[in-house]
Amino acid sequence: MPDQRKVKIVLIDDNDTDIYISKKIISRSSRGTFLKSFLYAKKALNWFREEIREVDIILLDINMPEMNGFEFLEAYFQLPPEFRASCTVMMLTSSKNSFDLERAKNYVDIVMKKPLTVKSLDDILDTYEKM
Amino acid sequence: MNCQNKEKYHYLKSELYSLVKENDNIFEFLQRGSLDGIWYWDLEKPENEWMSARFWETFGVDPLTKQHLSQEWKDMINPEDLQTALKNFHEHCKNPDHPYDQVVRYKHRNGSWVAVRCRGLAIRNSEGKPIRMLGAHTDVTKIQNAEKLAELNRDLILVNQDLSAFAYAASHDLQSPVKSLRGLIEVLEIEFPSFKLDESETFCHIKKTVDRMQDLINSVLALSEGDGQIADKCEVNLNSVLEKSIKNLKREIEDNSAIIEFSDLYTIEGNQTLLIRLFDNLIGNSIKYRKKEEHPVIIVSSKLTESDLVIQFSDNGIGIDEKYLDEIFNFFTKVHPKSEYPGSGLGLAITRKIVKNHGGKIWVESKKGSGSNFYISFPRGGRS
Secondary structure (H helix, E strand, O other): OOOOOOEEEEEEOOOHHHHHHHHHHHHOOOOEEEEEEEOOHHHHHHHHHHOOOOOOEEEEOOOOOOOOHHHHHHHHOOOOHHHHOOOEEEEEEOOOOHHHHHHHHHHOOEEEEOOOOHHHHHHHHHHHHHO | OHHHHHHHOOHHHHHHHHHHHHOHHHHHHHHHHHOOOEEEEEOOOOOEEEEOHHHHHOOOOOHHHOOOEHHHHHOOEOHHHHHHHHHHHHHHHHOOOOOEEEEEEEEOOOOOEEEEEEEEEEEEOOOOOEEEEEEEEEEOHHHHHHHHHHHHHHHHHHHHHHHHHHHHHHHHHHHHHHHHHHHHHHHHHHHOHHHOHHHOHHHHHHHHHHHHHHHHHHHHHHHHHHHHHOOOOEEEEHHHHHHHHHHHOHHHHHHOOOEEEEOOOOEEEEOHHHHHHHHHHHHHHHHHOOOOOOOOEEEEEEEEOOOEEEEEEEEOOOOOOHHHOOOOOOOOOOOOOOOOOOOOOOHHHHHHHHHHHOOOEEEEEEOOOOOEEEEEEEEHHHEO
């Protein structure tokens, strides 16, 4: 069971190595905890649809096959508010494409560079706590 | 119709037409001045065909060596084209509305092909039977070559765009595994603090290699990005470009106690991001290739000449061996060993590309051991 006092984080990324890195970094944090990860955005979306989940932060990749980060967000924001109430989406991407980055800023408050580091996780949690 | 009628009755026209009939020189002048050969063929005795001197000269042949026989041109025309011409000839003889008009190739005496547009008109007797054929040649080789060249040029542009897009896509995609590697290295350090990985020389080399790979990929990406970005042009104040660049290089400047002097720079039309990268590269190089015993001093100045705005970057660094001066702007040129001066070898190639994309030129004056002067000139049209 994840620690209830910690910020619960869900990862969506088609690259399992990057998920592994994020998990490891999160496991070191005193403030955040890893809840669940998805290699397919579609599966994550279904998981959110099934029932109200207690999630604080989603770290979402942009470039993914089948359903990319933007398509996920389009669908995610269609969900009833209670299904995404406590949740903040932050994008995590290795994209350097300025068009992608600008577009991401229209959807989410934070766009972070991949991979997750101890420092960038701290920044994410700081931002989350200030919200 | 009206125009034609007026034309028909113009007194100069009637005069010219009768002049042609009366004076051979006039006809000679017309055919020489407007055509690259004419021919007149006896269809009743098809072995006989008169060809003008110009006809033969166009193919590099001395007209005096020819006997006005139709076989003479048949020997020189491209066999495939001969078939096309003969087909049109037969059609035209049957039906005057079917034009005898095609481009055919003749073998020039020097071995090359000459493309001529060959047009002809059958002369018919009172029963409508063709008895003579009058033809005219126009040399279209130059036009055809120009068209071919234009086509090749279009292909080249496409291939170049493809290459540039490929370099961008490849370097963009290569980034992600390298970044993952860096992440894994960080995880490894966190996971096994007792291993004191930082003290392992092997581990340090792994980190350095990953950094180098990242640097290289970033450079290739920067190189391929340049083309698209030039579209976002605006007035750029070079002083603010320099300020941003100094900010970007803060650490290098402080670590090396570098001094950067500059006068009032001008404003040019260009892409701010690319210009900052250009300044970063040149100033960064000046700091990197410093003399160990002297603090780096870099002077950035600009001046106007009649046609250009010239920016000069002078330093007191180690300079460049003259034998390398031509090469340093090429891809992957490294003059120094990697261990001493790490880098991708793409910095100046990127710099040159940025300058080129701005319509400018870059060159360098330097001597080994006595500093370098890099010059960039932009045409003054883009300056305000």
